[in-house]
Amino acid sequence: MLGLNKKDFRLLMIVLGLTMLAPFILNPFPSSSGLAQFNAGYPDLMQRFVIFGIFAIGFNILFGLTGYLSFGHAAFLGVGSYGAMWMMKLFSLNVIPAIIMGVIVAGIFAVAVGYVSLRRSGIYFSILTLAFAQMSYALAYSVLTPITGGETGLQIKSTDSPLLSNLAEGEIGRANLFGMDMRASYEMAVGDWLFTFNAGYYIAAVFMLISFYLAIRIFRSPFGTMLRAVKSNQTRMYYTGLNARPYTLAAFVISGMYAGLAGGLLVAMDTQVGPERMFWTASGEVVLMTILGGAGTLIGPVLGAGAIKYMENILSKINKDILHQWFAFLPDGLEDFIITLVYPFIGKGWHLTLGLIFMAVVIFLPGGLVEGGQRIKRLFSRKKKPGDDEADKASQSTPAE
Amino acid sequence: MTKSNFTRRGLLKTSAIAGAGVALPTIFTAQSAHAFTNEPTGSSVTLGFNVPQSGPYADEGADELRAYELAVEHLNGGGDGGMMNTFSSKALQGNGILGKEVKYVTGDTQTKSDAARASAKSMIEKDGAIMITGGSSSGVAVAVQALCQEAGVIFMAGLTHSNDTTGKDRKANGFRHFFNSYMSGAALAPVLAANYGTDRKAYHLTADYNWGYTTEEAVKASTEAMGWETVAAVKTPLTQTDFSSYIAPVLQSGADTLVLNHYGGNMVNSLTNAVQFGLRDKQVNGKDFQIIVPLYSRLMAKGAGANVKGIFGSTNWHWSLTDEGSQAFVKSFGTKYGFPPSQAAHTTYVQALLYADAVERAGSFAPCAVAEALEDFEFDGMGNGKTLYRGADHQCFKDVLVVKGKENPDSEFDLLEVVEVTPVDQVMYSPDHPQMGGAEATLGTCNNGA
Numbered sequence: 070m071l072g073l074n075k076k077d078f079r080l081l082m083i084v085l086g087l088t089m090l091a092p093f094i095l096n097p098f099p100s101s102s103g104l105a106q107f108n109a110g111y112p113d114l115m116q117r118f119v120i121f122g123i124f125a126i127g128f129n130i131l132f133g134l135t136g137y138l139s140f141g142h143a144a145f146l147g148v149g150s151y152g153a154m155w156m157m158k159l160f161s162l163n164v165i166p167a168i169i170m171g172v173i174v175a176g177i178f179a180v181a182v183g184y185v186s187l188r189r190s191g192i193y194f195s196i197l198t199l200a201f202a203q204m205s206y207a208l209a210y211s212v213l214t215p216i217t218g219g220e221t222g223l224q225i226k227s228t229d230s231p232l233l234s235n236l237a238e239g240e241i242g243r244a245n246l247f248g249m250d251m252r253a254s255y256e257m258a259v260g261d262w263l264f265t266f267n268a269g270y271y272i273a274a275v276f277m278l279i280s281f282y283l284a285i286r287i288f289r290s291p292f293g294t295m296l297r298a299v300k301s302n303q304t305r306m307y308y309t310g311l312n313a314r315p316y317t318l319a320a321f322v323i324s325g326m327y328a329g330l331a332g333g334l335l336v337a338m339d340t341q342v343g344p345e346r347m348f349w350t351a352s353g354e355v356v357l358m359t360i361l362g363g364a365g366t367l368i369g370p371v372l373g374a375g376a377i378k379y380m381e382n383i384l385s386k387i388n389k390d391i392l393h394q395w396f397a398f399l400p401d402g403l404e405d406f407i408i409t410l411v412y413p414f415i416g417k418g419w420h421l422t423l424g425l426i427f428m429a430v431v432i433f434l435p436g437g438l439v440e441g442g443q444r445i446k447r448l449f450s451r452k453k454k455p456g457d458d459e460a461d462k463a464s465q466s467t468p469a470e
Numbered sequence: 471m472t473k474s475n476f477t478r479r480g481l482l483k484t485s486a487i488a489g490a491g492v493a494l495p496t497i498f499t500a501q502s503a504h505a506f507t508n509e510p511t512g513s514s515v516t517l518g519f520n521v522p523q524s525g526p527y528a529d530e531g532a533d534e535l536r537a538y539e540l541a542v543e544h545l546n547g548g549g550d551g552g553m554m555n556t557f558s559s560k561a562l563q564g565n566g567i568l569g570k571e572v573k574y575v576t577g578d579t580q581t582k583s584d585a586a587r588a589s590a591k592s593m594i595e596k597d598g599a600i601m602i603t604g605g606s607s608s609g610v611a612v613a614v615q616a617l618c619q620e621a622g623v624i625f626m627a628g629l630t631h632s633n634d635t636t637g638k639d640r641k642a643n644g645f646r647h648f649f650n651s652y653m654s655g656a657a658l659a660p661v662l663a664a665n666y667g668t669d670r671k672a673y674h675l676t677a678d679y680n681w682g683y684t685t686e687e688a689v690k691a692s693t694e695a696m697g698w699e700t701v702a703a704v705k706t707p708l709t710q711t712d713f714s715s716y717i718a719p720v721l722q723s724g725a726d727t728l729v730l731n732h733y734g735g736n737m738v739n740s741l742t743n744a745v746q747f748g749l750r751d752k753q754v755n756g757k758d759f760q761i762i763v764p765l766y767s768r769l770m771a772k773g774a775g776a777n778v779k780g781i782f783g784s785t786n787w788h789w790s791l792t793d794e795g796s797q798a799f800v801k802s803f804g805t806k807y808g809f810p811p812s813q814a815a816h817t818t819y820v821q822a823l824l825y826a827d828a829v830e831r832a833g834s835f836a837p838c839a840v841a842e843a844l845e846d847f848e849f850d851g852m853g854n855g856k857t858l859y860r861g862a863d864h865q866c867f868k869d870v871l872v873v874k875g876k877e878n879p880d881s882e883f884d885l886l887e888v889v890e891v892t893p894v895d896q897v898m899y900s901p902d903h904p905q906m907g908g909a910e911a912t913l914g915t916c917n918n919g920a
Contacts, residue, residue, distance in 0.1 A: 111592060111596040113592055114596075219609075240914075339587060339617070343582070348582075382592055388575075417523035417524045
């Protein structure tokens with residue numbers, strides 16, 4: 070259906086189900102229980118899950134298929150955000166033109182960066198993209214302050230009156246979709262649970278589903294096959310008379326546009342943008358997301374993005390006070406001992422936890438979380454159809470290096 | 471590869487699901503079960519402490535968090551009450567806020583606006599925080615302040631010194647106790663004139679970002695007003711760690727004073743470089759070469775070590791102050807943590823108390839009521855003498871300390887000495903001052919949210 074084979078369609082439906090029911094799935098613990106700390110079903114984090122999912126899907130089209138490791142992808146996210154922001158400040162508070170602008174600006178920037186960077190491959194390509202990204206960051210931080218707002222970034226101000234809006238004097242414009250506020254939510258209280266259905270989240274989720282669908286089509290298309298050929302042996306491609314450059318450039322630009330879409334959505338959900346969005350750590354983060362989830366797989370990057378954003382937002386908020394509440398039932402000495410053990414891994418130590426998990430995944434599950442899932446599945450389904458394994462292999466490819 | 475198996479039933483099913491998916495967000499609109507965002511209904515109220523726990527200002531962040539924990543303890547009636555005893559307003563009873571026990575959640579701003587907003591949003595959306603406070607950078611303060619304005623909660627800024635926070639980016643829901651670039655310039659100028667004369671040639675090195683710009687502008691304006699000449703103002707990248715290449719041209723320029731508009735690690739490095747170059751032993755235009763650091767903090771002085779000796783700067787508060795309020799705070803902070811608090815700790819502690827007091831006086835947690843209680847509120851006993859929370863821009867006006875690196879420090883905390891307390895009248899400015907965004911800057915209207 071929809072031009073997909075049965076397996077891919079089923080995957081798309083699973084993703085559809087997960088995204089639409091996310092407010093339930095992410096809020097499994099009653100709000101009065103101590104475990105409520107681990108609930109992730111609030112609008113901001115759900116939006117981040119799907120937006121960074123889009124970012125990682127796009128990155129995976131470049132990295133997973135062609136093997137080109139871009140280390141400056143956050144630049145496109147940032148450029149897309151600035152584009153979307155200016156569209157909102159000047160043209161319309163509707164998110165659609167802003168998002169489109171974000172995609173276009175990021176696309177154009179990707180053409181320029183890709184044209185230069187793709188002349189080299191391997192580590193040189195990575196360094197070139199990293200250089201471009203750091204350059205964009207530095208420009209946005211200081212030199213381009215009139216356009217980017219410098220360190221403070223850009224926000225919608227009461228003095229902004231976009232062309233297509235009729236704001237009252239001094240009213241601060243809000244991002245909307247044909248009048249529907251991005252922050253509008255419906256709250257459903259069931260017993261001790263509170264489920265929040267947020268307008269912005271569902272809009273971002275729809276964009277994510279479309280991006281996911283497009284990614285599947287790209288993966289399965291002749292174009293996708295060509296990109297895989299680039300990864301397996303570019304030299305051989307050249308010898309057979311094929312010029313790989315247009316293909317890699319196309320993949321690079323598509324990937325950049327995905328990042329632009331994510332950037333535009335970030336602005337649509339939360340109307341502000343700052344240069345940190347382009348910092349090299351942000352570029353590194355998307356590489357981590359993709360590898361953690363499983364490079365070259367369809368669903369992997371989305372899982373990786375979710376895992377990292379979850380840790381960043383949930384683990385980092387656990388403080389000593391909360392630990393004391395959890396372990397209050399233990400005798401004093403033991404309580405303090407356990408808290409001393411756990412403390413380095415939570416709060417500001419979430420980077421450490423992430424690092425350990427990342428190492429474990431890379432060492433034991435080179436195919437990322439997706440491989441973990443497959444292993445578990447294999448464990449439970451004893452009888453294996455011989456064809457299945459083949460299909461698994463076809464639907465994923467091993468990362469380049 | 472493509473398997474087309476469209477059936478009527480299949481198509482109907484798919485479009486129904488898709489339709490439901492698309493329609494879902496439009497069915498529901500915002501529900502307003504509460505009068506304002508996160509109205510506390512139970513026996514407790516949650517405050518959100520959003521401080522940098524990682525990144526360049528993690529030290530300040532850790533100190534802010536300590537101060538907040540102390541403030542919560544005092545508000546709930548624990549400890550010795552600290553500044554609650556010296557505070558001129560006696561609305562706080564030590565039984566929480568409006569009888570509700572104070573609870574708190576913490577988050578890490580990472581000194582990045584994105585991360586800070588994500589963290590603040592999770593406090594508002596998930597933990598039901600009624601007020602967000604903290605932070606150690608102006609970029610973060612401006613970003614989080616705007617978020618709080620949108621969401622309809624109060625923002626009590628932490629350490630943020632850029633004019634913009636209560637200047638061109640001021641918001642009706644945001645309040646700042648800390649002083650700003652303009653005040654630093656205005657407070658420093660007379661002291662500099664008295665010590666170094668009125669015919670100096672200044673050379674500025676400015677961190678290339680928002681705070682650097684406003685500080686440079688402020689110091690330039692006030693020193694030029696008393697007769698100084700600005701020879702050059704050079705921007706340095708924020709990530710710079712070696713400033714030798716920027717220091718070398720200073721001597722050739724004919725300047726006899728170097729102004730370092732740097733903060734944190736930047737300042738530690740640039741000052742160290744300048745001193746290593748021997749600038750301070752030089753004689754230019756028949757005068758001793760001097761270095762000035764507009765914004766000082768104890769943590770910076772610690773980083774720069776002996777190099778800060780005799781160098782002038784300004785600071786919001788210093789633990790060696792002898793007024794009743796400061797002493798009460800230093801005592802209870804010292805008892806709990808074993809060392810004196812920094813200015814970051816002081817401003818955040820005061821902000822937490824001021825918020826709680828405003829809620830008590832307003833009799834409501836509603837942001838607009840609290841804002842009204844804070845506006846044009848005059849108080850005393852919080853370590854800075856008589857202070858006014860001006861309603862026009864939500865900036866506190868109080869005396870500013872001009873400090874100097876101590877020649878013979880007694881301990882690792884005793885690095886600065888207060889040279890002069892510049893009275894508040896000298897650092898006062900009108901709300902539509904050009905450095906503060908001019909006539910265009912407005913607070914907007916206060917937002918209760920939901």
